[in-house]
Amino acid sequence: MQKFVVLADIHLVPEGKLSHGLDTLDRLNRAVAYVNDIHADADFVVFAGDLADHGEAAAYARFKTAIAPLTPPVYLTLGNHDHRPTFLDVMGPAHANADSGCIDHVIDAGDHRVIVLDTSDPELHGAGRLEARQIGWLKARLAEVPDTPVVIVLHHNIAPFDVQTDFIILQDNDAFADAVLGHAHVRQIISGHVHMTTSGTYRGVPFCTFAGAHYSIEPMSIARSGPIPAERGKYVSxxxxxxxxxxxxxxxxxxxxxxxxxxxxxxxxxVLAPELFAWS
Ligand SMILES: [Fe+2]
Known part of the structure; x- marks a missing residue:
């Protein structure tokens, strides 16, 4: 059996700052200690994006230091809060995939393949994107191992969840599903980004999301929490x-x-104080 660990939504900040009142370095240190205590036997660890809160070089420098004690090997990719050029400056150009130019990885572990995709695009202001060359790279990596079970990790969720953040999901979710459908050996898609724990399928593609290391969102039907006509039927926190x-x-x-x-x-x-979320 293979075992690997996925972490996401680290939202690290430069020294002396907090993110929505949270000490995200302390939370990352706790996650690293947890992995080393409980899952040191994992084949590897994937950090699935939003490594930095605002893509700052000082945040990536702290991140690099904080993950150094991890026992298993580490693979990194990016989310909407990251800044790819700054990330590469601090972490090193070897993290970029030579074919796609993005922070994409293919990891062959035992009899499984894990594909990690970089969905960051700062122009989308929160949503995610896969470039056409990444979709092509993904298809090639799937086609070359038709009998190998595959798990795909990417920052953005591939399906809308009927929540208020549905406008910042993976924008190319249909192109992604088209690439995956027809490959029966794709077993699971794992994402962070939404800060909530869900599972489901999108056009038959199985996915799950996990809450990650940052604050957590608790979705609840607005019909139970009080009707707002324009939002009726949505799930809100x-x-x-x-x-x-x-x-x-x-x-x-x-x-x-x-x-x-x-x-x-x-x-x-x-429950975090409302004034910590002035933008919401
Ligand atoms: Fe995100």
Missing amino acids: PVPRREGPGQLAVVLCNSDSVVVHMENFLDRHL
């Missing part, structure tokens, strides 16, 4: 945000199944 859980995904792969355990490395679920 009944509280501004919660402090936790700080959550990661542990992926177990064998010849018959892919199981994703959502494990909380931080179990504080306090």
Whole structure:
């Protein structure tokens, strides 16, 4: 059996700053300690984007130092809060894929293949994008191992969830699904980004999201929390945000199944003060 760990939504800030009142370096340090304590035997760890809160060089420098103690090998990719040129300046150009130019990876572990895709595009202001050359690269990586089970990790969720953040999902979700459909060996798609724990399918493609290391969103039907005509039927958060859980995904792969355990490395679920979210 192969085992790997996925972390996301680190939102690291330069020294002396907080992100929505949260010390995201402390949360990352807790996640690293949790992995080393519980999952040091993992084949590797993937950080699935939003490594920095605002793409600052100082945040990437802190990130580089903080993840150095991780026991398993580490693969990184980016999310909407990241800045690819700054990331490469600090972390090194070797993180860029020679074919796609983005922070994409193909990892062959035992009898499974894991494909990691970079969906960052600062021009989209929160949403995600896969370039045409990335879709082509993905198709080639799927086609060359038709009998190998594949798990794909990317920052942005591939399906709308009937929540208020549906406008910042992966914009190329249909092109992505087109690339995946027809490859029966694709077993699971794992994303962060939404700060909530979900699972489902999009056009038959199985996906899940995990809450990640930052604040947590608790979706609830607005019909129960009070009607707002324009938003009726949507799921909204009944509280501004919660402090936790700080959550990661542990992926177990064998010849018959892919199981994703959502494990909380931080179990504080306090409601955060509304003034910490002036933009919402
Ligand atoms: Fe994100």
